[in-house]
Amino acid sequence: xxxxxxxxxxxxxxxxxxxxxxxxxxxxxxxxxxxxxxxxxxxxxxxxxxxxxxxxxxxxxxxxxxxxxxxxxxxxxxxxxxxxxxxxxxxxxxxxxxxxxxxxxxxxxxxxxxxxxxxxxxxxxxxxxxxxxxx
Amino acid sequence: xxxxxxxxxxxxxxxxxxxxxxxxxxxxxxxxxxxxxxxxxxxxxxxxxxxxxxxxxxxxxxxxxxxxxxxxxxxxxxxxxxxxxxxxxxxxxxxxxxxxxxxxxxxxxxxxxxxxxxxxxxxxxxxxxxxxxxx
Amino acid sequence: xxxxxxxxxxxxxxxxxxxxxxxxxxxxxxxxxxxxxxxxxxxxxxxxxxxxxxxxxxxxxxxxxxxxxxxxxxxxxxxxxxxxxxxxxxxxxxxxxxxxxxxxxxxxxxxxxxxxxxxxxxxxxxxxxxxxxxx
Amino acid sequence: xxxxxxxxxxxxxxxxxxxxxxxxxxxxxxxxxxxxxxxxxxxxxxxxxxxxxxxxxxxxxxxxxxxxxxxxxxxxxxxxxxxxxxxxxxxxxxxxxxxxxxxxxxxxxxxxxxxxxxxxxxxxxxxxxxxxxxx
Numbered sequence: 001x002x003x004x005x006x007x008x009x010x011x012x013x014x015x016x017x018x019x020x021x022x023x024x025x026x027x028x029x030x031x032x033x034x035x036x037x038x039x040x041x042x043x044x045x046x047x048x049x050x051x052x053x054x055x056x057x058x059x060x061x062x063x064x065x066x067x068x069x070x071x072x073x074x075x076x077x078x079x080x081x082x083x084x085x086x087x088x089x090x091x092x093x094x095x096x097x098x099x100x101x102x103x104x105x106x107x108x109x110x111x112x113x114x115x116x117x118x119x120x121x122x123x124x125x126x127x128x129x130x131x132x133x134x135x
Numbered sequence: 136x137x138x139x140x141x142x143x144x145x146x147x148x149x150x151x152x153x154x155x156x157x158x159x160x161x162x163x164x165x166x167x168x169x170x171x172x173x174x175x176x177x178x179x180x181x182x183x184x185x186x187x188x189x190x191x192x193x194x195x196x197x198x199x200x201x202x203x204x205x206x207x208x209x210x211x212x213x214x215x216x217x218x219x220x221x222x223x224x225x226x227x228x229x230x231x232x233x234x235x236x237x238x239x240x241x242x243x244x245x246x247x248x249x250x251x252x253x254x255x256x257x258x259x260x261x262x263x264x265x266x267x268x269x270x
Numbered sequence: 271x272x273x274x275x276x277x278x279x280x281x282x283x284x285x286x287x288x289x290x291x292x293x294x295x296x297x298x299x300x301x302x303x304x305x306x307x308x309x310x311x312x313x314x315x316x317x318x319x320x321x322x323x324x325x326x327x328x329x330x331x332x333x334x335x336x337x338x339x340x341x342x343x344x345x346x347x348x349x350x351x352x353x354x355x356x357x358x359x360x361x362x363x364x365x366x367x368x369x370x371x372x373x374x375x376x377x378x379x380x381x382x383x384x385x386x387x388x389x390x391x392x393x394x395x396x397x398x399x400x401x402x403x404x405x
Numbered sequence: 406x407x408x409x410x411x412x413x414x415x416x417x418x419x420x421x422x423x424x425x426x427x428x429x430x431x432x433x434x435x436x437x438x439x440x441x442x443x444x445x446x447x448x449x450x451x452x453x454x455x456x457x458x459x460x461x462x463x464x465x466x467x468x469x470x471x472x473x474x475x476x477x478x479x480x481x482x483x484x485x486x487x488x489x490x491x492x493x494x495x496x497x498x499x500x501x502x503x504x505x506x507x508x509x510x511x512x513x514x515x516x517x518x519x520x521x522x523x524x525x526x527x528x529x530x531x532x533x534x535x536x537x538x539x540x
Contacts, residue, residue, distance in 0.1 A: 011433060011436060011437060011440075012286055012287065012292070012436055012440075013286065013292055013294055013432075013433040013436060015286050015287040016282055016283065016285050016286065016287070017184075017282060017285040017286070017287070017289045017341050018190060018192070019287045020192070022282070022283055023162055023192075023193040023196065024159055024160065024161075024162030024163050024166070024283055025159065026159075026196075027158055027159030027162065027418075028159050028416060028418040031159070031416060031417055031418060032416060035416075035417075035477075044477070045477070046476055046477040049152075055153060057153070057155070057158075057200065057203070058158040058200050059199070059200055060197075060198060060199050060200065061158065061196070061197070061198040061200075062195075062196070062197050062198075063195060063196040063197075064194070064195045065192065065193050065194055065195065065196075068192070071287050071451055072440075072449070072450070072451040146298060146301060146302060146305075147301055147305075147421055147422060147427070148297075148298040148301055148421065148427055148429055150421050150422040151417055151418065151420050151421065151422070152417060152420040152421070152422070152424045152476050154422045157417070157418055159418055162283075163281060163283040166281060166282055166283055167281060170281075170282075170342075179342070180342070181341055181342040206316055206422050207305075207314070207315070207316040287454075288460060288462070290462070293432055293462075293463040293466065294429055294430065294431075294432030294433050294436070295429065296429075297428055297429030297432065298429050301429070319422075325423060327423070327425070327428075327470065327473070328428040328470050329469070329470055330467075330468060330469045330470065331428065331466070331467070331468040331470075332465075332466070332467050332468075333465060333466040333467075334464070334465050335462065335463050335464055335465065335466075338462070
């Protein structure tokens with residue numbers, strides 16, 4: 001198992017009329033979480049697309065909303081990999097507010113596409129190696 | 136069972152670098168779908184908050200991404216209620232592209248909060264009556 | 271002069287904690303306004319990019335906020351072309367609320383880029399012809 | 406004069422089909438810039454609303470787009486106050502890419518509203534004092 005924490009503040013742009021972080025913005029938190037988790041393992045998602053011509057579209061998303069996040073709170077996005085990615089990457093996320101109360105859980109599954117063929121592939125070896133070091 | 140279709144075009148603002156509708160924007164499609172479904176039943180969500188002091192926060196969200204949506208496509212958001220709301224509202228959604236291919240499915244569960252007490256409640260009677268007419 | 275009106279409802283996703291349409295979302299209203307104005311003239315912006323390999327990046331944006339827009343209001347986006355586009359397109363916009371009160375004015379200047387050369391160009395002839403019909 | 410720099414990375418959610426940071430998202434960068442500038446002066450915008458019942462709606466926005474911002478770039482948002490706020494706050498912003506090239510300039514004017522009366526006011530004394538220390 002590997003986990004990584006990253007902080008992100010709730011901006012005015014992201015609040016809604018209830019005064020909460022809009023429910024649709026959690027997907028962006030998960031995006032930030034997984035990209036920063038990969039960066040911590042030496043994987044720049046940008047290079048994956050630009051240099052290795054691999055992209056990772058999202059297959060599925062699940063979210064449970066336990067409590068609201070409020071304007072200006074500095075949230076902690078915890079990203080958890082329970083198993084080594086192979087045919088897909090399965091990220092679990094836990095979002096904590098400033099008091100470190102768990103306010104949201106999420107799961108995102110992504111798969112690998114070779115951008116030149118448009119075909120689905122398994123995890124490339126060099127990526128596998130980098131994930132391996134974390135486990 | 137009750138279902139309602141509503142159309143929404145993909146805007147530049149909503150695309151991402153892959154050229155797809157960003158995966159986080161589907162939650163907004165579901166929002167549009169459920170609000171317009173309720174409007175078709177004579178329920179203005181705005182009045183629910185402003186006049187009846189009831190709000191409907193989201194409890195959970197699930198999404199499956201079957202195919203991308205592209206810039207300028209006019210999507211069809213299908214919203215499905217399989218059972219009468221009681222302790223919560225459970226919306227199912229199907230998103231179709233212009234060729235009416237199913238590209239995404241979603242489920243959103245919402246609950247009722249009395250804004251004055253901050254407490255969770257069951258569906259108010261007048262709302263129930265309006266949903267009843269649809270079934 | 272040519273002008274075109276298009277309607278757009280304020281969604282929950284677009285409100286902020288003040289209960290207003292967030293000030294940053296007006297740029298999206300202008301986008302919708304100009305794209306639908308062009309569509310009314312027989313110009314699909316999507317085809318411009320995909321088929322003619324021309325894109326229109328934004329050069330400048332100006333906005334004046336006269337009154338707030340609220341959740342669920344159906345706004346009217348008025349797009350005004352005072353002169354024929356040549357080296358750039360200069361759109362003026364007026365946003366009206368449901369009572370047709372003017373709540374926002376905007377100006378957006380865009381220029382033409384040949385996507386294959388990456389160079390700035392003047393308006394292509396076939397586009398010019400379509401704009402001409404409107405004046 | 407007072408200026409303050411704050412860094413913000415371009416996220417996938419914020420890119421568009423051109424591969425650029427969408428032009429409408431710069432308003433959010435300015436929001437982040439002004440809020441973090443105020444925080445650096447000991448002013449929490451959240452407390453302004455929650456405790457002092459003062460809000461700062463935006464009066465006008467101007468933006469010039471000099472060059473695109475790309476996915477994953479860590480931008481520098483420079484916020485500049487050339488004069489002490491009095492009837493309004495006038496923020497100037499300069500956005501730099503990772504090579505510290507100037508890619509965008511912006512200006513945002515905000516005014517003060519007493520949330521209890523709904524009336525426009527001049528800058529409150531305690532705020533004035535905090536801005537004063539910076540000049």
